[in-house]
Amino acid sequence: MEAPVVFINNSFVPASEAVLPVGDLALQRGYGIFDFFKTLNNKPVFLDDHLQRFFNSAAQMRLPLQQSPAELKAIIYELLQRNHIPDAGIRISCTGGVPADGYSVGTPNLVITQQPLPPLAADAFDKGLRLLSYNHQRQLPEIKTIDYLMAIWLQPLLAEKQVDDLLYYRHGLVTECPRANIFIVTADNTVVTPERNVLKGITRKHLLQLAGSLYKVEERDLKLDELRAAKEAFISSTTKYVLPVLELDGAPVGDGTPGEVTGKLNEVLRKHVKEHVGE
């Protein structure tokens, strides 16, 4: 397969030409934003939601975008057509550009890349996740910046502890996994997810709507201790749908097997995504 075409600023270029100047503020000072969504059979999933969040991130970070959401959408559809990768992950990035003084926002660079996204392993849900709690609060948590310094830096710790991912907490309150939102199910089947200091996932948003017609739902502070004692826990993300958290810091969560509410929510989410893309 040919390398996918990339969109930079105003044009589509071959992947080999998809480069940015070393002076860009993202490379110099880690200053940039992005969003990430998937396509199923060439149909973008929740594209409007992702574009809305991307434009919001850009505004919060004072990164003026050249294109309107509608123009960006047209560019994305053209990228899909050019690349022909039916099941893909698409990343829209905007960097700080090359600053005059090396320290302030310049003219932002917009980059849109597409990569094949293999389906989740068939046994992913049953295997579930083992998480490691880690005392950390992301900077500017409600903006989707490129700051994943701690998450990348801690990769060897995950291997060492034989866990699948981190779960950030601060002052005893759970926030999120580096690339996923966290939920618990209480003894009385209330679905709870943190409200503050987290990146509000698009899957999280849809899942909360779906869960609301089936269960009691609460967005509020969530104590790490509550998670340890929860009947069920799970995460949500664009690529993972819903996956049960079966272990936290080496101890089982709930009875250590995927819970009933978790399974139901994964089922309704998958159905909702299928309907969204018209299948």
Place this chain on the structure above:
Amino acid sequence: MEAPVVFINNSFVPASEAVLPVGDLALQRGYGIFDFFKTLNNKPVFLDDHLQRFFNSAAQMRLPLQQSPAELKAIIYELLQRNHIPDAGIRISCTGGVPADGYSVGTPNLVITQQPLPPLAADAFDKGLRLLSYNHQRQLPEIKTIDYLMAIWLQPLLAEKQVDDLLYYRHGLVTECPRANIFIVTADNTVVTPERNVLKGITRKHLLQLAGSLYKVEERDLKLDELRAAKEAFISSTTKYVLPVLELDGAPVGDGTPGEVTGKLNEVLRKHVKEHVGE
């Protein structure tokens, strides 16, 4: 003047060709390190110190460098010769490279850039600095990563508050400015600077040695309240030498004018730098 030549990985390239792939982990996930030093009349200032810190940052971030410190030094001297910019700032960067999975360290990219560095304004010392305290702790503070997200994001706040720079603190303890170390002088002429959770500047290191033969010196936790009540306060950095802090959060520090100890330390530092470059 021609644009300066840039060194990338194994070769010197024109500035226009100094680019990195959009898939680099620095652009994708803000994962990279750097160091920055200056030259005076083509002579690098404290180069060995900077190289040592750079290699330490690389090791801490698990970024394998292709070159030895001696090889890097030879490359830097060749860059100086090619560019002919006698008074310059040189930035050595190392990024996470393009990861196979988009999320772990690949083959790092090494970038060395040189830019003219105008001398500090003649009245910089007398004007001093107005700082704004800000509750923030940098991630991995003792490693010189590219994470300046908060510092760049807060630039408009500096303009709004009419101050020159931020002063980070957490739990009542002062740490550092985004690009400078902070010191106070107590009533009995003890020079105090924070020891923990800061990037240990090369100028800080030399200044502590110089100060040690003139005053009592303490590296320890420093309370924000101590700074507010200090006789003198100042910052140190590669580009700024020593500059007095005359105002914090709108209130004068000390008597609001450059202090005697601050002046003396700036003088001995400047003399030390001159001697170092053989002038």
